[in-house]
Amino acid sequence: MEKAKKRQFGIIATIVLAAVIVLGLLWATTAAKKNEEHQDTLQRVQKLGRIVWGVKADTKLFGLMDTKTGVAKGFDVDIAKALTVQISKQTGVPMSAEFVPVSSSSKIQLLKNTNIDGTVSTMTITPEREKIIDFTNQYFDAGQSILVKKDSGIKSIKDMNDPKYKIIVIVGTTAAEETKKFAPKAKLIAVQDYATGMQALKAGQGQAMSTDNAILYGFATENPDYQIAGGTFTHGPYGIAFDNNQRPMVRETNKALAIIKENGTYNKLIKKWFSDVPGLDWHELEAK
Secondary structure, eight states, X not given: OHHHHHXXXXXXXXXXXXXXXXXXXXXXXXXXXXXXXXXXHHHHHHHHTEEEEEEXXXXXXXXXXXXXXOOXXXXXXXXXXXXXXXXXXXXXXXXXXXXXXXXXXXXXXXXXXXXXXXXXXXXXXXXXXXXXXEEEEEEEOOOEEEEEEGGGOOOSGGGGOSTTOEEEEETXXXXXXXXXXXXXXXXXXXXXXXXXXXXXXXXXXXXXXXXXXXXXXXXXXXXXXXXXXXXXXXXXXXXXXXXXXXXXXXXXXXXXXXXXXXXXXXXXXXXXXXXTOTTOOGGGGSOX
């Protein structure tokens, strides 16, 4: 009798253990599949039929929110639209482009949280960022420039390598360090933000403001007495970014980027947004 009870208990225990193992495997498989779907951006956008792009809302010419209509406008926005159309053709899945405003400090976290699928937002490709997110090939050849008054006689950053010149830079950026490399004799004036920098330039506190050329393009169009002088003197190309380990999405986007450059779409957008920037030879920005 005692042996029979032990045998019965052993059978029940075996069945329970087997059930636990099977349920565990099912749970693990489901979790892995769900995690895979969460992580695979290309699968997600195809399934939902849309690509949610993070774009700037305060960078004139690249990404600026129209306060009257609430519609985002700019070169980055148009690039995202063109890429969405092309990726839809490549994959055979119709997709729309949606836009979410991002800032320099929020865009990576929004990618990590899947609040956005990708971002086209004047984002410089750097080795540090490449450790945590994926970049496409560069889509815009950005770098640091100087903005000067048209009648200043200043043609480039090298002209300012003299103690008589003062260059306005923004606190917290790399502009001061880079400017010192090219004009070490010039004095630097550091201000808290770009608007203050432009006011200081207009007030004559300095003869130039130096920062990312994409930002200076916007100031040049708003202030016709000022122009960008000498092109860029650093190299900080912009890339389209996705969360890390998104090779399928990066591959499709790189393919789409190459095609819109080949078929002329990219150059049309360059002309649309940059042909009226004072002091800028917009042809230098065209795809070669």
